[in-house]
Amino acid sequence: xxxxRINGDRAPSTLAFLLSQVGIHASRRFAERIAAVELNxxxxxxxxxxxxxxxxxxxxxxxxxxVPPSRMVALVDELEQRGLVERRPNPGDRRVRALYLTAKGxxxxxxxxxxxxxxxxxxxxxxxAADRKRLVDLLQKMVDxxxxxxxxHPGLSDAKPLRN
Amino acid sequence: xxxxRINGDRAPSTLAFLLSQVGIHASRRFAERIAAVELNxxxxxxxxxxxxxxxxxxxxxxxxxxVPPSRMVALVDELEQRGLVERRPNPGDRRVRALYLTAKGxxxxxxxxxxxxxxxxxxxxxxxAADRKRLVDLLQKMVDxxxxxxxxHPGLSDAKPLRN
DNA sequence: TGAAGATTGTTAACGACTGGAATAATTCTC
DNA sequence: GAGAATTATTCCAGTCGTTAACAATCTTCA
Numbered sequence: 196x197x198x199x200r201i202n203g204d205r206a207p208s209t210l211a212f213l214l215s216q217v218g219i220h221a222s223r224r225f226a227e228r229i230a231a232v233e234l235n236x237x238x239x240x241x242x243x244x245x246x247x248x249x250x251x252x253x254x255x256x257x258x259x260x261x262v263p264p265s266r267m268v269a270l271v272d273e274l275e276q277r278g279l280v281e282r283r284p285n286p287g288d289r290r291v292r293a294l295y296l297t298a299k300g301x302x303x304x305x306x307x308x309x310x311x312x313x314x315x316x317x318x319x320x321x322x323x324a325a326d327r328k329r330l331v332d333l334l335q336k337m338v339d340x341x342x343x344x345x346x347x348h349p350g351l352s353d354a355k356p357l358r359n
Numbered sequence: 360x361x362x363x364r365i366n367g368d369r370a371p372s373t374l375a376f377l378l379s380q381v382g383i384h385a386s387r388r389f390a391e392r393i394a395a396v397e398l399n400x401x402x403x404x405x406x407x408x409x410x411x412x413x414x415x416x417x418x419x420x421x422x423x424x425x426v427p428p429s430r431m432v433a434l435v436d437e438l439e440q441r442g443l444v445e446r447r448p449n450p451g452d453r454r455v456r457a458l459y460l461t462a463k464g465x466x467x468x469x470x471x472x473x474x475x476x477x478x479x480x481x482x483x484x485x486x487x488a489a490d491r492k493r494l495v496d497l498l499q500k501m502v503d504x505x506x507x508x509x510x511x512h513p514g515l516s517d518a519k520p521l522r523n
Numbered sequence: 524t525g526a527a528g529a530t531t532g533t534t535a536a537c538g539a540c541t542g543g544a545a546t547a548a549t550t551c552t553c
Numbered sequence: 554g555a556g557a558a559t560t561a562t563t564c565c566a567g568t569c570g571t572t573a574a575c576a577a578t579c580t581t582c583a
Contacts, residue, residue, distance in 0.1 A: 210491060211385050211479045213498040218382010220505065221375050254531065266570065268533055282532095290531040290578050315375045321504030322497070327374060330497045333490055334377040340485030341384065418560060427542060432562055446561095454549045454560040 225314050232306045233277075237262070239311075241270050242304045245280055245294045252291045253282075279303050389478050396470045397441075401426070403475075405434050406468045409444055409458045416455045417446075443467050 222236070229239055237260075244256040257267040271294065274280040279300035285291035296304065319327050390400055398406070401424075408420040421431040435458065438444040443464035449455035460468065483491050 209475070209479050210495055210498075211389060211475070211482050213495060213502065214482070215382045215386040215389070217498050217501055218379045219386065222379040222383065225375060225379070252531070263571070264532065265534085265572080269570095271532095288531085288579070292532070311373070311375070315373050318375050318378070318501070318505070321500060326497055326500070329493060331374055331377060333486070333494045333497070334374075334381050336485060336490070337381055337482070338377065341482070416560070428561070429542065429544095429563085430540095433541095435561095452550070452560085456561070 221314075221318055224318070225311070228310050228314050229307060231310060232303060234303065234307055237270060238274060239304075239307050241267075241274060242279065242296070242300060242307065245296055246301070246304055249295050250285075250293045252285070253294060256294065274300070385478075385482055388482070389475070392474050392478050393471060395474060396467060398467065398471055401434060402438060403468075403471050405431075405438060406443065406460070406464060406471065409460055410465070410468055413459050414449075414457045416449070417458060420458065438464070 226236055229236060234242070240260050241256065241262075244259055245251070248256065248259075253267045253271055254264050257264055262270065271280065271282065271292075275282055277299075278297055281295045281297055282292040283295055285293045322330065386400070393400060393403055404424050405420065405426075408423055409415070412420065412423075417431045417435055418428050421428055426434065435444065435446065435456075439446055441463075442461055445459045445461055446456040447459055449457045486494065
């Protein structure tokens with residue numbers, strides 16, 4: 196094989212390019228890491244939200260992370276089957292299934308957070324504390340300017356025109 | 360509705376979180392923008408690569424952007440049907456279909472680049488030139504440290520354990 | 524009070540997207 | 554010249570997520 200290595204010069208280091216490159220890399224690595232505890236990002240997010248607001252309805256937490264009701268069902272089904280969360284009846288409203296973390300769920304969440312922490316460390320490995328702070332500030336500024344996801348992480352598999 | 364707005368504090372502004380949030384946002388917006396010229400990111404990438412190295416085989420450029428052969432077929436099929444690229448026989452190797460841009464393909468590519476430029480502008484809108492440079496430097500440092508995609512943009516829909 | 528209209532959780536059907544295996548035609552290695 | 558490797562392609566199967574429809578339950582308000 197000639198192996199002439201096609202020159203990537205065409206794809207210059209524009210900020211947009213770097214951002215998506217690094218961002219996607221970060222997402223993927225995290226997905227790989229979190230898989231070690233049999234979780235995937237959406238599941239981990241739901242777990243976090245349930246912990247943040249126990250007793251809420253499926254749709255309430257679904258709305259908080261921009262997940263449609265029909266999708267929440269499958270997500271919670273899995274979490275419940277694995278004994279990480281419970282669906283309890285809501286005395287006040289019998290349509291609602293209030294979500295609660297089980298002891299096992301708390302453990303899984305703790306492990307997940309530990310992994311998230313390690314991920315953070317690995318990702319910022321080559322950066323000094325000062326660099327890290329600068330980067331956080333700059334990115335936060337972008338988030339504010341762009342009014343990106345009002346506090347909600349987009350996740351990789353939402354929206355339609357993604358395709359990338 | 361109670362609308363108590365579940366507190367997102369659980370998802371602190373870790374660098375990893377910010378990076379994927381902003382990165383994914385950047386990818387999505389670009390996908391939306393590029394759709395204006397009937398292209399999607401993978402198609403645009405192929406177009407760029409063909410331009411960067413005309414006459415290469417499908418698999419050669421596929422390898423350069425980490426797209427499996429079977430997928431390249433569909434990608435090139437579409438590009439060819441729309442008259443943006445041509446598959447020409449390779450005199451030296453009759454198995455190979457060398458790819459070339461058509462005049463129309465060049466125009467589409469030019470428009471795509473224009474859009475990419477606008478995207479860059481919009482994305483960095485709130486940043487000063489100095490901020491922008493700092494950000495590029497920091498991100499580039501991360502790319503180098505992490506040995507992220509050896510010059511290749513990952514794209515949003517590759518790898519398996521993505522899921523996010 | 525009671526009927527119409529919302530809302531919650533679920534299921535089912537459908538479509539978009541991909542990668543991997545198998546195949547035919549060619550080329551390369553010895 | 555035989556067998557291994559390579560290129561492009563087709564096919565198939567699996568993953569995922571969205572929309573629509575539905576039953577049960579609540580709310581509204583005449």
